[in-house]
Amino acid sequence: MEIHTIGIDLGKTVFHLIGLNAHGEVVVQRKCSRSQLLRFTSNLRVCLIGMEACGGAHFLGRALRDQGHDVRLMPAQYVKPYVKTNKNDYIDAEAIAEAVGRPRMRFVPIKTDDQLDLQSLHRIRERWIVRRTAVINQIRGLLLERGITVRKGRLYIEASLPAILEDADNKLSGILRVLLTQLQLEMQYLGRQIDESDKLILEIAKGMDSCRRLIAIPGIGPLTATATIAAIGNGAAFKKGRGFAAWLGVVPGEQSTGGKQKLTGTSKRGNKYLRKLFVQGAHTVLLQKNKQSAGLRTWLADLTARKRKQVATVAMANKMARMVWAVLTKGEAYRPPLLLQAAEMACR
Numbered sequence: 001m002e003i004h005t006i007g008i009d010l011g012k013t014v015f016h017l018i019g020l021n022a023h024g025e026v027v028v029q030r031k032c033s034r035s036q037l038l039r040f041t042s043n044l045r046v047c048l049i050g051m052e053a054c055g056g057a058h059f060l061g062r063a064l065r066d067q068g069h070d071v072r073l074m075p076a077q078y079v080k081p082y083v084k085t086n087k088n089d090y091i092d093a094e095a096i097a098e099a100v101g102r103p104r105m106r107f108v109p110i111k112t113d114d115q116l117d118l119q120s121l122h123r124i125r126e127r128w129i130v131r132r133t134a135v136i137n138q139i140r141g142l143l144l145e146r147g148i149t150v151r152k153g154r155l156y157i158e159a160s161l162p163a164i165l166e167d168a169d170n171k172l173s174g175i176l177r178v179l180l181t182q183l184q185l186e187m188q189y190l191g192r193q194i195d196e197s198d199k200l201i202l203e204i205a206k207g208m209d210s211c212r213r214l215i216a217i218p219g220i221g222p223l224t225a226t227a228t229i230a231a232i233g234n235g236a237a238f239k240k241g242r243g244f245a246a247w248l249g250v251v252p253g254e255q256s257t258g259g260k261q262k263l264t265g266t267s268k269r270g271n272k273y274l275r276k277l278f279v280q281g282a283h284t285v286l287l288q289k290n291k292q293s294a295g296l297r298t299w300l301a302d303l304t305a306r307k308r309k310q311v312a313t314v315a316m317a318n319k320m321a322r323m324v325w326a327v328l329t330k331g332e333a334y335r336p337p338l339l340l341q342a343a344e345m346a347c348r
Contacts, residue, residue: 003028006049007097008037009089010056016089020097029090034060042067050100052076053108061110072100073108109237111230118204118230122223125197126273132190139183146172158187201226210234210327216334217323218292219281219316227274228324235329241322249275250317266314275317282316293336 003019006028015037019028032040037060041049046068051057053073061071074096082095099105111119136157140150148170150160161184164170165177172180205211205222214225238244245251248271253264268275285292286309289300299319303312327334 003044003047005097005101006041006047007093007095007100008049008051008060009093009096010051010054010060011089012056016093018090018093018097020094024098024101026094031089038063038067041069044069046070048072048100050074050096052079052096058111058116065110071110072105073110074099074105075108078106107237109233111233115230115233118226121197121201121204122227122230122273125194125201128190128193128197132187132194135183135187135190139180139187142176142180142183146170146176198223213327213333214324217320217327218296219278219285219320220324221281224274224277224281227277228328231271231274232328235325238325238329241325244325245318245321247271248278248317248321250278250314250321278317278320279313282313282320285316285320286313295337299337 002021004022005020007018007020009016013033015032015034017028017030017032017037017040018026021027030040041064047070049064049069049071051061051071051073053075057073061073064071079092079095079099082099083091084095085091132154136154139157139161143150143164148164150157150164161180164172165180165184202222205215205226208226208229210229211222211225214220214228215222220228232238232244235244238247242251246267247269249267249269251267253267255262255264286300286304289297289304292300300312300316303315307315323334326332
């Protein structure tokens with residue numbers, strides 16, 4: 001019995017495995033634990049192993065790769081078309097085994113421990129920000145029920161809340177004052193946690209050569225640089241910068257048929273968190289477009305003259321994504337774009 005391809009449907013403690021021979025016929029069907037799975041694959045000859053990119057996939061992918069196997073992770077939405085008839089764990093594993101052998105299938109690079117650490121740091125920081133926003137909104141809502149309004153913005157809440165709590169004439173009950181004090185303490189705690197994570201991200205960015213090169217790009221700071229490294233590593237998964245921009249979701253969507261091309265709004269595919277950082281960075285560049293290099297300043301002036309602000313922001317995010325890909329894949333420092341006349345002179 002020769003196993004050519006293996007598809008693994010991942011679970012928390014139970015894994016379902018399907019093995020195919022060179023003709024695509026099922027020759028192995030097993031249900032096992034993680035230790036049993038690794039013991040089984042360690043006794044196999046080198047083969048192609050496919051898994052969906054989900055929780056635990058990167059750890060298991062590294063473990064199987066250390067055994068010498070060719071391990072490939074795939075987005076779950078690309079595997080779904082290969083699921084036949086009803087759905088169960090073995091059918092899912094068979095669909096994975098079939099999908100991983102397709103020549104035009106798109107794969108997810110296996111993340112290193114350093115990438116996973118950065119990803120975890122960003123996810124925890126984002127959860128703290130969401131919690132702090134929820135606390136602020138709750139404080140604002142409780143005060144509004146008592147006829148007290150505060151100007152929109154976190155800084156205004158932080159500045160106004162102490163005076164509100166000390167004011168004896170606003171007729172706040174004792175219970176509400178206690179609750180608002182507790183919410184204030186929670187808000188301050190979350191703020192400290194976010195500040196500590198920002199300091200840690202800055203230290204990490206300073207210690208990584210790739211991050212230092214990315215930070216030189218307009219609109220890219222330590223936060224965006226480390227998030228990009230955590231998401232795509234060296235960018236080798238994309239053949240062109242256009243592919244990274246499309247994965248990021250800062251390109252127009254397309255619904256073409258009958259030879260007629262129809263472009264829609266921004267596709268908004270891929271990593272939502274990373275796309276948000278790129279768009280925010282692009283917005284900052286537009287606000288300071290007069291401070292950019294001559295080539296980029298001219299390009300931005302022409303863009304903003306033709307397009308409305310939102311479209312120009314996404315276009316700048318697209319350009320930033322291509323710059324980031326080029327810097328990561330080529331391993332070179334960022335070079336600001338030149339004016340057309342200067343570029344022509346340099347080529348002569």
